[in-house]
Amino acid sequence: MTDRIVLRRPDDWHAHLRDGDMLATVAPFTARQFARAIVMPNLVPPVTTAEAAHAYAARIRKAAGPGFEPLMTCYLTDASDPDAIERGYKEGAWVAAKLYPAHATTNSAHGVTDVGKIAPVLERMQRIGMKFLVHGEVTDKHVDIFDREAAFIDRTLARLVRDFPGLKIVFEHITTKEAADFVAAAPANVAATITPHHLMIDRNAIFEGGIRPHLYCLPIAKRSHHRTALRKAAVSGSPKFFLGTDTAPHAVHAKEAACGCAGIFNAPVALEAYARVFDEENALEKLEGFASLFGPAFYGLPPNEARIALVRANATAPERVPGPAGDIVTYLGGQALGWRIEAA
Numbered sequence: 001m002t003d004r005i006v007l008r009r010p011d012d013w014h015a016h017l018r019d020g021d022m023l024a025t026v027a028p029f030t031a032r033q034f035a036r037a038i039v040m041p042n043l044v045p046p047v048t049t050a051e052a053a054h055a056y057a058a059r060i061r062k063a064a065g066p067g068f069e070p071l072m073t074c075y076l077t078d079a080s081d082p083d084a085i086e087r088g089y090k091e092g093a094w095v096a097a098k099l100y101p102a103h104a105t106t107n108s109a110h111g112v113t114d115v116g117k118i119a120p121v122l123e124r125m126q127r128i129g130m131k132f133l134v135h136g137e138v139t140d141k142h143v144d145i146f147d148r149e150a151a152f153i154d155r156t157l158a159r160l161v162r163d164f165p166g167l168k169i170v171f172e173h174i175t176t177k178e179a180a181d182f183v184a185a186a187p188a189n190v191a192a193t194i195t196p197h198h199l200m201i202d203r204n205a206i207f208e209g210g211i212r213p214h215l216y217c218l219p220i221a222k223r224s225h226h227r228t229a230l231r232k233a234a235v236s237g238s239p240k241f242f243l244g245t246d247t248a249p250h251a252v253h254a255k256e257a258a259c260g261c262a263g264i265f266n267a268p269v270a271l272e273a274y275a276r277v278f279d280e281e282n283a284l285e286k287l288e289g290f291a292s293l294f295g296p297a298f299y300g301l302p303p304n305e306a307r308i309a310l311v312r313a314n315a316t317a318p319e320r321v322p323g324p325a326g327d328i329v330t331y332l333g334g335q336a337l338g339w340r341i342e343a344a
Contacts, residue, residue, distance in 0.1 A: 002284050003312040006344050009304040010271065010291035012037040014133075014172050014193045014244030016106075016263065017060055017070075019043050021324030024063045026249045029267035029321075031068035033341055035304045038133070038244070039070045041098055042107040046075035049084070050093035071299075073098045073133060077110050078117045082124035089130045095299065096131035096170075097121070101152075104137050105218040106248065106262055115156055122160070126167040131299060133170045134160075136179065137219055146203070149219050150178040161186055168298070173198065173246045175219040177229035183240050184233065191298045193244025194234050196273035197264050197331055202227045213255045214329045217248065218262040234290055235283035242294040245270045251326040266331035269317045273332060275310045275339040307344030315340040 015037040017027050030037055039060060041047035047056055053072040060070040072094040074085060080097075088094050099118075100111030112118055125132055136157060137148040161169065171183055171192040183192040197217065202224040206215045215221070233241045247270065248263025255261055266273065271291070278287045296303045319333035 001312075002279075004309060005275070005284055005287065006307050006309045007288040008292040009033075009035045009306040009308045010243060011035055011295050011304070012245050012247075012270070013170070013242060013295045013299075014038055014040065014195075014246050015267070016040045016042070016246070016248040017063075018249060019056070019059065022249060023059060025321065025323050025328070026247075026265070026267060027060060027063040027068075028065065030245075030247065030270075031064035033271045033308065035067065035306065036069045036071055036301075038096065039072055041073045041075035042100060042105075044107055046077075046107065046110050047072070048075050048077060048080070048110075050088035050091060053088065053093040071095045075100065075110065076112055076118055076121065078113055080118055080121050082120050085121055085130070086124055086128055089125075089128060096133050097125060098133045098135070100135050101137060101139050104135055104139050108135070115160065119163075122164050122167060126164050129168070129300075131168045131170060132164075133172055135219075136171050136174070145220055146222055149174070149176045149222075153178055153182050157182070161190055165189070170298070172244060173219060174230065174233075175222050176226045180229045180233040180241075184236075184238065186240075188240075191240045191242065191294075192233075193246075193295075194230055194241055195244060195246045195264075196266055196270055196277065197221070197246075199227065199231050199234060199277045200273065213257075213260045214331075215264065216255070216260060216262055217246070217264045220262075231277060231281055235278060235281045235286050237286050237289060239289070239294040239297060241290065242298065243274065243291045244295075249323070249328045251323050252320075252329060253326050255329065264331050265321070265328050268321065268330050269332050269337060271308075271310065271341060272315065272317075272337040272339040276337060279338065309342045309344045310339045311342050312338065313340040
């Protein structure tokens with residue numbers, strides 16, 4: 001049995017750090033384990049300009065402390081301008097642009113109503129090598145919430161991959177066997193991130209003994225066989241699949257409400273949770289690729305030189321973190337983690 005593993009310091013390729021006092025609260029949890037993070041732009045108002053991205057990055061660096069680098073993204077709208085997108089990319093304001101289908105998830109009201117409307121932007125991104133990050137769900141009211149990812153693949157993603165063969169696409173926080181199979185069979189310019197919670201829970205967990213609002217996220221957790229497929233993809237050693245926590249903090253009152261917010265705050269336990277999954281799958285030797293190597297390679301960045309250690313231990317996840325508008329419930333709060341982060 002392996003009791004200690006040393007990895008290159010990993011990166012989080014999908015994180016919600018919020019802003020203001022919430023940013024100051026949650027950013028250190030991400031920075032304690034990850035050297036870099038792809039930061040989601042769905043603030044209010046969203047990050048749609050280079051100026052806004054530069055300013056947000058400065059606030060993140062201040063909140064996270066030294067040694068952490070935010071990698072910024074541009075929030076795409078129907079009116080996004082290819083020239084402005086390219087200028088922001090070339091000046092280093094952002095490394096990628098994010099597709100939120102309008103009304104698909106938190107703060108997505110300004111998102112894209114029809115992917116055809118951003119075709120000129122995607123053509124420009126393909127030409128300059130800018131990454132395209134996709135929240136992959138349809139938003140039609142008549143499509144069951146558990147089928148929206150699979151429907152997005154059939155209706156939209158397959159066409160995007162066909163029509164923009166040079167566009168580097170990250171299918172974010174995948175939740176289904178259909179998504180894992182699609183990415184595995186797609187060309188090398190298509191990859192996916194997988195969260196710790198989608199590797200650990202299925203939809204039954206949301207209703208175990210009653211409604212569990214702190215396990216509600218979008219895309220929502222699916223049936224058990226989908227979780228099994230995600231675990232198989234994560235430990236496969238394929239460079240197409242890499243770490244993206246989708247940590248998404250909300251105060252308790254916003255989760256435990258008549259219309260509760262979607263999102264799971266896993267930053268305090270993310271790397272330990274991934275280690276637990278890989279340990280359960282007898283694949284600890286594959287964790288460094290998934291956590292530390294495949295993401296940088298897809299983004300064209302060098303892996304981090306610093307190291308981090310994970311040690312088998314009787315560690316317990318904190319139940320809550322005090323936040324500016326009330327406590328934030330932690331994923332796996334109060335549960336045994338099995339692993340603890342230490343200096344390498």
